[in-house]
Amino acid sequence: MAALSTIASQFAAARRTVAPQPGSPTPPPPPPSGGTSGNIILTNASGPVVSEVPIVTGIPFPAGTLFDLAELRLEDPTTTVQKDAQFDELVKHPDGSYKAVQVVYSDAVGASATTQRLVYGPGTTRATNGTVIGATTNSGVTTVSDGNTVVTFDVKGNMTSAARAGATTITGSWLEETEAAVAARLFDSVNSVGSVVTIEENGPKRVVVKVRGTLRSSGGVNYRQFVTRWYIYAGTGVIDFDDTTVDEQSSSNENSGIPLVLSYASRSFTRKFTYSVDGTPQYRFGGESAAMYSGNITGEHYLFQDGDFPYTRAIGVPCPGHTFAYSGVGTGTYAPGFMNIQGSTGSKRVGIFLKDLWQCFPGELNINTGTFELRYFTRRGVSTWQTTAPANPEYQGNDYKRPNPLYSRSAGIAYTYRGRIHLHSAAKSDAELHAENTLFQRNDLECMAPQAWYLTSGVFGDLMAIDAEAATGQVAWFLRSNIRIAITNMLPTQSGGQGGSSTSAGGGTMFGKRDYGDRIRTDSEQPNFQQGTHISSDALFELFLMTGKKEFWDFAFTETEHYYDVDLRHAPYIPYANYGAPASNAPAGGTRFQGHNALDHEGDHDYSEHYHVSGMPHKWMLTCDKRAKDCLEETMTWIEYITRYTHKMPFVLGDKYRESDRYFGYPILGMVEANKAFNSRSYHVAIAARVQYMIDWMKTDSPHFGYNPDTGLKVYGASPSPYAWPTGTPIGMNQFTAGTGVWACQRADNSYGGYTTGTSPWFSMPTLEGISQFRDMELAWLATGAVATINMSDLNHMMFQEMKYLIRFCFDETTQRFTYSEEARPPSFNTPGDSAGSVHNTLGCNVMLYIDKLYRDELAAGRIANPEWYTETIGTKLPILNQMYSNMMWNTSSTTNSQPYTTYGYEKTFSSFYRRTQRMGYHA
Numbered sequence: 001m002a003a004l005s006t007i008a009s010q011f012a013a014a015r016r017t018v019a020p021q022p023g024s025p026t027p028p029p030p031p032p033s034g035g036t037s038g039n040i041i042l043t044n045a046s047g048p049v050v051s052e053v054p055i056v057t058g059i060p061f062p063a064g065t066l067f068d069l070a071e072l073r074l075e076d077p078t079t080t081v082q083k084d085a086q087f088d089e090l091v092k093h094p095d096g097s098y099k100a101v102q103v104v105y106s107d108a109v110g111a112s113a114t115t116q117r118l119v120y121g122p123g124t125t126r127a128t129n130g131t132v133i134g135a136t137t138n139s140g141v142t143t144v145s146d147g148n149t150v151v152t153f154d155v156k157g158n159m160t161s162a163a164r165a166g167a168t169t170i171t172g173s174w175l176e177e178t179e180a181a182v183a184a185r186l187f188d189s190v191n192s193v194g195s196v197v198t199i200e201e202n203g204p205k206r207v208v209v210k211v212r213g214t215l216r217s218s219g220g221v222n223y224r225q226f227v228t229r230w231y232i233y234a235g236t237g238v239i240d241f242d243d244t245t246v247d248e249q250s251s252s253n254e255n256s257g258i259p260l261v262l263s264y265a266s267r268s269f270t271r272k273f274t275y276s277v278d279g280t281p282q283y284r285f286g287g288e289s290a291a292m293y294s295g296n297i298t299g300e301h302y303l304f305q306d307g308d309f310p311y312t313r314a315i316g317v318p319c320p321g322h323t324f325a326y327s328g329v330g331t332g333t334y335a336p337g338f339m340n341i342q343g344s345t346g347s348k349r350v351g352i353f354l355k356d357l358w359q360c361f362p363g364e365l366n367i368n369t370g371t372f373e374l375r376y377f378t379r380r381g382v383s384t385w386q387t388t389a390p391a392n393p394e395y396q397g398n399d400y401k402r403p404n405p406l407y408s409r410s411a412g413i414a415y416t417y418r419g420r421i422h423l424h425s426a427a428k429s430d431a432e433l434h435a436e437n438t439l440f441q442r443n444d445l446e447c448m449a450p451q452a453w454y455l456t457s458g459v460f461g462d463l464m465a466i467d468a469e470a471a472t473g474q475v476a477w478f479l480r481s482n483i484r485i486a487i488t489n490m491l492p493t494q495s496g497g498q499g500g501s502s503t504s505a506g507g508g509t510m511f512g513k514r515d516y517g518d519r520i521r522t523d524s525e526q527p528n529f530q531q532g533t534h535i536s537s538d539a540l541f542e543l544f545l546m547t548g549k550k551e552f553w554d555f556a557f558t559e560t561e562h563y564y565d566v567d568l569r570h571a572p573y574i575p576y577a578n579y580g581a582p583a584s585n586a587p588a589g590g591t592r593f594q595g596h597n598a599l600d601h602e603g604d605h606d607y608s609e610h611y612h613v614s615g616m617p618h619k620w621m622l623t624c625d626k627r628a629k630d631c632l633e634e635t636m637t638w639i640e641y642i643t644r645y646t647h648k649m650p651f652v653l654g655d656k657y658r659e660s661d662r663y664f665g666y667p668i669l670g671m672v673e674a675n676k677a678f679n680s681r682s683y684h685v686a687i688a689a690r691v692q693y694m695i696d697w698m699k700t701d702s703p704h705f706g707y708n709p710d711t712g713l714k715v716y717g718a719s720p721s722p723y724a725w726p727t728g729t730p731i732g733m734n735q736f737t738a739g740t741g742v743w744a745c746q747r748a749d750n751s752y753g754g755y756t757t758g759t760s761p762w763f764s765m766p767t768l769e770g771i772s773q774f775r776d777m778e779l780a781w782l783a784t785g786a787v788a789t790i791n792m793s794d795l796n797h798m799m800f801q802e803m804k805y806l807i808r809f810c811f812d813e814t815t816q817r818f819t820y821s822e823e824a825r826p827p828s829f830n831t832p833g834d835s836a837g838s839v840h841n842t843l844g845c846n847v848m849l850y851i852d853k854l855y856r857d858e859l860a861a862g863r864i865a866n867p868e869w870y871t872e873t874i875g876t877k878l879p880i881l882n883q884m885y886s887n888m889m890w891n892t893s894s895t896t897n898s899q900p901y902t903t904y905g906y907e908k909t910f911s912s913f914y915r916r917t918q919r920m921g922y923h924a
Contacts, residue, residue: 037071037120037122037123037124038065038119038120038121039117039118039119039120040059040117040118040120040453041077041116041118041449041450042074042103042115042117042118042447042448043113043114043447043448044107044113044114044115044116044447045109045446045447046109046112046113046114047110047111047112047435048109048111048434048435048436048439049108049109049110049111049435050108050109050432050435050436050439051108052106052108052235052236053106053107053108053109053439054105054106054206054231054238055104055105055446056206056623057103057445057447057448057622057623057624058090058100058101058102058103058621058622058624059100059103059118059453060100060453060454060459060460060621061097061099061100061101061120061457061459062456062458062459063094063095063097063780064093064095064097065098065120065121066097066098066101066120066121067096067097067098069087069088069089069098070126071120071121071122071123071124072085072087072118072120072126073085073118073119073120073124073125073126074103074105074117074118074119075116075117075119076116076117077115077116077117080117082127083107083116084105084106084131084205084234085103085104085105085129085205086102086104086105086129086201086203086205087101087102087103087104088101088102088104088201089101089102090102090620090621090624090677091621091676091677091678091679092679093679093780094679094681094777094780094781094783094784094786095780095784096784099459099621100459100621102624103118103447104205104206104233105205106205106233106234106235106236106238109439109446129204129205129234131146131147131148131234131235132146132147132203132204132234133145133146133149133203133205133206133232133233133234133235134146134207135199135202135203135209137197137199140154140155140197141154141155141160142197142199142209144207144209144232146232146234146235148235148237149162149163149164149232149234149235149236150162151163151230151239153197153209153211155195155197156189156190156192156195156213157189157192157195157197157209157211157228158173158174158190158211159173159174159230159273162239162423163423164423164424164425165347167346167347167348167423168348169277169348169349170273170274170275170350170421170423171274171275171276172274173271173273173274174188174190174271174272175188175226175243175245175269175270175271176188176189176215176268176269176270176272177215177223177266177268177269178266178267178268179223179265179266179267180262180265180266180267180385180387180407181265181385181387185217185221185223186218187216187221187222187223187224188215188216189211189213189215189228191215191216191217191220192213192215192216193213193214193216194213194214195212195213195214196211196213197209197210198210198211198212200626204234205233206231206232206234207230207232208229208230208232208626209229209230209232210227210228210229210626211226211227211228212225212226212228213225213226214226224245224246224247224248224264224266225245225246225247225248226245226246227243227244227246227627227630228241228242228243228244229241229242229626229627237422237424237425238420238421238422238423239421239422239423240418240419241271241419241421242416242627243271243416243417243418243419244414244415244416244417244627245266245269245414245415246412246414246570247408247411247412247413247414247570247571248411248412248571249263249411249571250411250571250572251411251412251569251571251572251573251574252574255574255577255604255605256604257392257604258409258410258603258604259410260391260392260409261388262386262387262388262389262403262407262408262409263408263409263412263413264411264413265385265386265403265405265407265408266377266405266406267378267379267382267405268375268378268406269375269376269377269406269417270374270375271373271374271376271417271419272371272372272373273352273371273373273421274371275341275350275370276370277343277346277348277349278343278344278348279343279345279346280296280343280344281296281297281341281342281343281344281369282294282296282297282341282342283296284339284340284433285301285303285328285329285330285338285339285365286335286336286337286338286433286437287303287326287330287332287335288332288333288335289332290430290431291330292430292433292434293329295329297341297367297369299369300366300367300368301328301366301367301368302328302329302364302365302366302367303330303335303339303364303365304326304327304328304363304364304378304380305324305325305326305334305335305357305358305362305363305364306324306325306326306327306361306379306380307322307323307324307325307358307361307362307512308322309510309511309512309515310399310400311399311400322511324361326358334358335357335365336357336437336438336441337353337354337356337357337358337365337437337441338351338352338353338354338365338436338440339351339352339372340352340428341367341372347425349423349424349427350423350424351421351422351424351436352365352372352374352419352421353419353420353421353422353436353440354374354376354417354418354419355418355420355440355441355443356418356441356516358511359511359516360376360417360511360513360516361512362377363375363376363378364378364380374417374419376415376417376513377406377415377513379404385404385405386405387403387405389402389403389409389600390402390403394599394600402514402600406513409600409602410592411569411573412568412570412571412573412588412590412592413565413566413569413570413601414565414566414568414570416561416565416627417513422436443557444550444553445553445622451465451545451548455545455546459621460542460545460618460621461542461910461911462912462919463542463546463911463912463914464546464918465546465547466543466546466547467547468543468547468549470894472890472892472893472894473889473890473891473894474842474888474890475543475546475914476894477893477894477895479549479551479894480894481895483551483552483555484551514566514601515529515562517557517558517559517560517561517562518559518562518566518601529598529599529600529601537555537556537560537563537614537615537619538613538615538617538618538673539910539911540552540555541553541556541615541619542618542911544556546911556615556618556619557615557619557623559615560615560619561627561628563614563615563616564614564616564627564628564631564632566592566601567591567592567593567601567614568588568589568590568591568592568631568635569588569590569591569592569606569638570588570589570631572585572586572587573585573586573588573590574586575590575642576605576608577605579608579645580645580646580648581641581642586638586641586642587638587641588637588638589631589634589636589638589639590606590608590635590638591603591606591607591608591610591611591635592606593606593610606642608642608643608646608663608666609663609665609666611639611666611667611670612666612669612670613635613670613673613674616628616629616631616635616674616677617632617673617674617677620677621676621677629677632677632678633678636674636675636678636683639671639674640671640683640686642667643671643690646664646667647667647689647690647693648693649689649692649696650696651696651700653697653700653725653744654725664690664694664697664743664763664767665763665764665767665768665770666770667690668687668690668691668694668767668770668771668774669766669767669769669770669773670770671683671687671690671770672773672777673773675687675777681781681786684774684777684778684781684789685789688774688789688790691774691790691795692790694743694767694771694798695790695791695794695795695798697743697744698736698741698743698798698801699736699794700736701733701735701736702733702734702742702757703725703726703730703733703757704732704733704734704740704742704744704758705726705728705730705758706731706748706757706758706809706821706822707758707810707823707825708731709808709809715729715730716728717729717757725757726757730757734757734805736797736798736801738869739801739804739866739869740801740805740869741797741798741801741802741805742758742759742801742802742805743759743763743764743767743802744757744758744759745758745760745763748760748821748822748823758809758810758822758823759802759806759810759821759822760810760820760821760822760824761806761818761819761820761843762821764802764805764806765818765843765844765847766843767802768802768803768844768847768850768851769844769846769910771798771799772799772850772851775792775795778792793863796854796863799851799854800851800854800855800869800870800874803847803874804869804870804873804874806818806844807873807877807878808872808873809822810822811877811881812825816884818843818844842885842889845882845886845889845910847910848881848882848885849882849913849916849917849922850916851878852874852878852879852920853920855878859875882922886917886922887923889913889917890914890917890923
């Protein structure tokens, strides 16, 4: 997760621009090696100066550009000499061309940026790499070798040796976890039964070995599941790894509340190694401010990082902020997270690096005679370990308390830790070790194509460059008034942090493994952890590409990693009863929250109507993060399962409780966003079934109760319960065949008033956005000759009629913005969005432009049989609204607020909006 080794440098680095700014010239590249379709200059970020750096990046390609990975070549841009590299598919376009490609190579990082040239297309040739790495398996033993570095794994996936230049430094490695219960049983991967070892990548530049198993005691008792990946890079001596411990036991029915007894609780979670060096073994531990603690290994030597976040419950009282301290071989505040072992003689040396040690407290680096450990989670001085939560909610006085082990209150939580060992071919100075660690910790996208390549590829949307430091514009406002302030106010050296009221500071990235990448809502007395609902990190990644601002990258990166570990339920469970699914285990992948927030990241049921994928598709395509891909596949399976019941076919108007809480829109939008990373035809067909559900809903006649713009009155029918449809004299009828269709809800005001059969922009706009993105994917499939999955005319008119309804019944002329619903109108209904005046508007900006253009195109093509249905609203009013909202989004003041509202996602409008306003003439 993105962070540097000191707080002072963290915020300074966050201000660094990592992509070309709008308007900055990109010099033309020198001629490529010849006979090719095109080439891209890739730029490696500058120092600290480190040699033997493995680099992995995802490079997008426009549809129809690249059809064969053999037609890729990485070369020095000045000499055209080929560089050793590996190219792998991430995802393809519907036409079979590559949409994103993983590029793996290694290079020295210098004080200045360096460049590579990626040549692509017919005529491109590539010779065999000079140094080739590969893996073989014989009798269950997996051996990885590049001719110099050799690593072996046993049948259970435990590392048994790692050598460089004939010097075996690592003689074994395994995972250990100790339960918090009084028995304190030890479980490890050595005793695992049924472990599955898979070679996911097999050279020529990198080998990836995936291990999946169960931590098990010597007495044969199973504990937690684990997933480990080993990444071995040719010619570098670098071995990266990530370890995930995950509670996959089936969950009981939690619809009635969250149990106090913890589903899972551990005293420690550790990656352990055995080692061998020549002569007297010596240690070095990195300290803050370039300090180094060193000596001979005579027993146990450790550096323990601890921290705390004392949330204060009282409303209006700012929190005191985080505290951090490390102890052991040295003392300080922020342990940078590395150690080194070498012998007084010989060439056996190993650097050991743990990602985000101080940020993910409590943890420890530990060295002893013959062993060293990355203690991902550990505490010192604890005499009593808790196996139940202190209370529900967890307060002691005004302070919010949590259990002291590594824990999960309900099944399904996961924790992922990342590390590196580097078998050094030569002795490293203190400064070199610090430099290597700084580079390892920063988690930038170390290699990037030119900004324009991402923006014009179409892979991440129809994007354009935006100056986030401009005096006006919604993106500039968002950076200054939300993201940047949130980061600043959450630094431990600042007072404040997460406050108990909307007037106190807070809202930013937190620390501690359970929270790192998370935020707390600033408008709540309780420490409700914000789940980043709705649009979430997808737009943050896109805003990074559009602006080059690292703050957007950091938020997206850490928020996504937090989400896919902590906020997804990685275990089967009994689903929420109102979904209508059977009272049996649904698949893993459900969301672990209810509403916008959850106390301690726990909800007594999931919330599919707030479903989102939180940047996982973008993280996979940009960083090639295999954990993101795993979790994305998992949650895609879950949402497909649960929507069989929320989108039950055939559609019957009265058989399902419907309201504006987005049971229907956000699942479709999430499914579309997820499938951008897979381009699965079968999943596209599954999305089409949900879109067909919306068409059938639209085509079902229903009475219209709600707001009557002709009289200014609200018309209610008799409604004995929220589950019953109103009866009485309606305003009119919702009829698709007459041009007045709508997704009529049983209540459209999210419980804030009476019951109507109107609709809500907060429901309809995201639904329309998802359907518009589905429509574009459908057109891409049709262009390849695929069979249609939907009636395009019905889909178009559904979009027209829903937008017509929203403009007529849900747009408030006085305030010049969309209301929450046609009944909940200002000033009777007030939210931060209403008072701020922009949130409700931005939610539908992008899809309004989409429908505007679609209507014009269909009208010009003569495919609208009844244009009079739409003339007043779509034909006349929609262009005016688009112009108004375009001006607001481009020209709004970027003045900094005193504190940011938590980023719901509403204010992060879809990034394609800006380019679309230009294409349609709404903005210069």
